[in-house]
Amino acid sequence: MIDSTTPGRDASAPVPPAAAPSPSDVRAERRRLIGAIGALRRLLAERSAFEVADRRRLGHEARKRERVEAAHGRTLRRIGEGQAQQEASLTHRLDALDGERERREGQALSVLRRQSVERALGSTHLTANEVSGIGAGLVRSLAAQGIRTAADFHDVSWGKAPNGKGGDVLYLHRTKGGKVHINGIGEHRGRPLLEWRRAALARAEARAPRTLPPDERHRITEIIEAERVRLREELAKVPQSAETARAEAVRLHAEALDPLGTAEREAARLAAVRRAEFDTMAEQLRDLQGQLSAHVDAHGDIGRRVRRAQKRALRPAPQASHLPGIPSPRAPGTSTAGVGLGKVTDRAGARPVPGVRAHPGWLIPILYFCLTTVVGVGELADNTAHPVTMIASRLVALTATAELLRLWIPRVRARTAGPMPDGTGRQTSGVFLALTAAGMFEDAKTDVFAIACVVSVLAAVLFLAGTISRVATADDRTGEDPA
Template structure:
């Protein structure tokens, strides 16, 4: 005979185990689903980092484009101003060239009108005049000078040649030194008379014509100069408009991604609340019905293990003002999946301040810093004033110090020349470099017997120490970073 009470208790215990198993399985299922929150938060943090990087790159492109526009405007205004200032000199040059042309034409006309006749040149009669005319020499403009040279047939020694204006030289039988000299004196006299009769100044109409040309050029340059600010402003407006459109597109994309992230995060929050409810229900079930054995305890302990949380990322991602990052709901502090949230706004403000210093338009480390780099590089290779009496330890130490200074300067200079990380060199860097160079010079003087006994090494060493101290204090004092190659 079966006891009905025992059967009822067995049935109730099986139902209790089934309810306990259902609760444990539900807990394990929710825990597995909630375990995806950590990779989700990491991926969402990377997304925010990418969005901040995209905005930084867009801002850098905008600043670079505006800087190019400003530089182009400055160059154009400077060039046009120089051209405007040089118009008076240009007018004087034009007048000088026009007067030179006018005088040359007048002299040419006068020389062509001065014909060669037997009565004008001593020793040259009608026959030589006809011989000269046969060679194309009839006026003072037909030849330039005379010279001696070998005879055309190679015999008879040297003869006198007459150089024509066209460039060909001819020899006239019967014209030698005694007749060539009067011929050249006649031409020089003709040139002197032509130059004396040539105009000494431009006519009024020619000066007026040049003045009109210069004034027209002046008006054109002034119009271009007045148009440069308008063109620059138009180009700047286009850049700003394109940048604003790009920011609108970025904001829309970020908002969509943030909305999807918020929906996913809300799902995780619901899972967390359901997990807490299931834990409370399981705890109440355990309190009501007690322990059901080792297997049940193990399953329950596995189901109640804490969910791993996502560690905070450093640096925190920067989010644009007013975007979805500010509107993100905070996780429930009492839930098992609550993540530690770093201060995104404070980190973003710090990064924005740093970017304001680094990416200021037109502020970059100058190329002049290559001079001390080259100087210390040569010292690292050739040494610091070494002689035959220089100890080996000093030669090695001087080269190592020069190499260290080269590495330090390049470490500071190369990142500050980049397009994404521009910036000035730290204040005091030039003073430290100059002090290091003077220190090497003082050390070389100390080890040199010829200079060690004098006071020059001590003076150089004192100046070197002063420069290093001042430069180091400026570098550690957080200067504005506008140091040049000399400090």
């Protein structure tokens, strides 16, 4: 039997401890950990811009959906209004058919009577025996001018002679247009001629029919009933047409929303993947910081230069700020927890709000405080302020300028845009009134002491109210008790 143990070595002998790493290996390992932590921090620094961009994406998607929904609502509203207008118009036309029969019968009777009168006048020929004073020669002269029956003229009038010479002559107005003068027909012959025509017209109107024939009335009734049936059919088709138009609008609405939904889901998937990558990098950063801490505990300090880099690397990882409406893949059980590394621009806890920038009007108090820092208060013209007031007013104005610039500049930039903190306006007004009151106290030429006291009290109240508002807002955001 062959022994499996190595000859010359006792298996029960203790294993000697591993050799300690050399200082160069310790420094190399330390620098590797510090470099890896720095690389992860640089990658994680991109998360703030990513969250802002994703918030804008959500805003763009919401606006696109709002536009599609608004267009769909307008289409449905137009369809409903069109349906109501068509139904009202058809109903009004159906109601009007009740009086349409009388109107059409009246029109038909008027046409029938006019045709009867025209036929009667056309058959009443002008002869020498019909009109007193009109002989055969004048009858031929009238016929030569187209006046043969009572239907060929309708009136007589006086006017200038055709050649422009002499006095007025009598003209006969022809039914087809124009007027003619017949030599030999003046007032004594023209009046009987007109009376003859009127008598013929009266006889024709008396003989004209006063009621419609039964067949004509039946024809009008059939036309009215056919129109009534047609309008009722159209009225019955209006809801169907409107429903068809609504179905088409719903189909177009669904077609418009389908690509939006597909794009939103794909963008949300990519955003979730990106957030998962950031969360993984954050976990890796914490693991590397733990390894670096363990390495420091095991091997101690290795030099001033490495110590500084090591201190920077061991800084706490930045806390992820929550952006509403963006879910985090690492936050199970909640649908509103958002993650981000947005830069905090106010010590009171305010976070950037993309799309909401501080108003440019804040430049006015900033410029005023800058000017006060230079010229002070109560030092205009030949007036001289107390040295304490000169120094204190300039320090207060300088402090106010610096504070407003610190709050306003980050909130104007696109990536860190946001509204000014609550209470800043009241604080600014309080400081402005305080500087104004200080100038009043230093004014030796006018007696404004009482007004200056009132302004001072108002300044203190405004500044205190603004400070309380900012503190309360900060406590609400951090979840601490204001007391």
